[in-house]
Amino acid sequence: VKHLKEVDWAMTAFDHLVMDKQYKNLLRSLVEQHHSNKGKIVTDVIRGKGKGLIVLLHGPPGVGKTLTAEYTHKPLYSINIGELTAEDKVAARLQNVFISAARWDAVLLLDEADVILEKRSFEDFKRNGIVSVFLRMLEYYEGILFLTTNRLSTIDPAFQSRIHIAIKFSHLRTNTRRAIWKAFIERLHETESIGKDELLDNIETMSEWELNGREIRNVLTIAQSLA
Structure with a gap:
């Protein structure tokens, strides 16, 4: 084999x-x-x-x-x-x-x-x-x-x-969502990182959105597809 x-x-x-x-x-x-x-x-x-x-x-x-x-x-x-x-x-x-x-x-x-x-x-x-x-x-x-x-x-x-x-596992709080946003954004590859700095700059605003981890990942996936 x-x-x-x-x-x-x-x-x-x-x-x-x-x-x-x-x-x-x-x-x-x-x-x-x-x-x-x-x-x-x-x-x-x-x-x-x-x-x-x-x-x-x-x-x-x-x-x-x-x-x-x-x-x-x-x-x-x-x-x-x-x-x-x-x-x-x-x-x-x-x-x-x-x-x-x-x-x-x-x-x-x-x-x-x-x-x-x-x-x-x-x-x-x-x-x-x-x-x-x-x-x-x-x-x-x-x-x-x-x-x-x-x-x-x-x-x-x-x-x-x-x-x-x-x-x-409870509903995500603001600080937890912030950590998830940051983790996903920082894991973007260089070829996918268009607007990465802008995303990090707006992380406080995005953390207020009542999304779960799967939805946060999906938002980033769609955003990168449209970039």
Whole structure:
């Protein structure tokens, strides 16, 4: 096999994430500890249970939840749960996703997991069955799993004991938006940096615009396309 090389990780990617420093350090420590202690972790009394690291990231769209899962220097297997649950044989598909992530030693990101995390009801037997299977998968998963949701209040109580840490992402404040604007502007390549100084000069005004991180990126992308 030719043309293969080691992955060139973006070593400073996590530094660019605008996030509460306390949560940032805690998350970094948990992930690093899981990597270094693999096989030594205190497990459940039942063999094979409790070896994974399950992290719930909750908050509005575009505030850094997905980016948080991308800094671990491991392959990232990202699945949108909303699309997955629209398929037939959801439980089998989920099982294959977990098996593949474990085989590749990848970090698994289940994005927009509201559909499967939501409280069970007496009427929807099919969905209840899927949730039960998913709960069992969480117990036996040995890797790192990130779940993202916009609706924390609707989560089924059974998930609480399976999640090791839940991190809240709030709507961006002015100083946070300023840091995001600055980070995106400074990362513009020379060929794309037309008007870069002008953007930096107007960063205070732009920081007042109530945009999330994704929208800020999109504004800069469109501006550069039209420049």
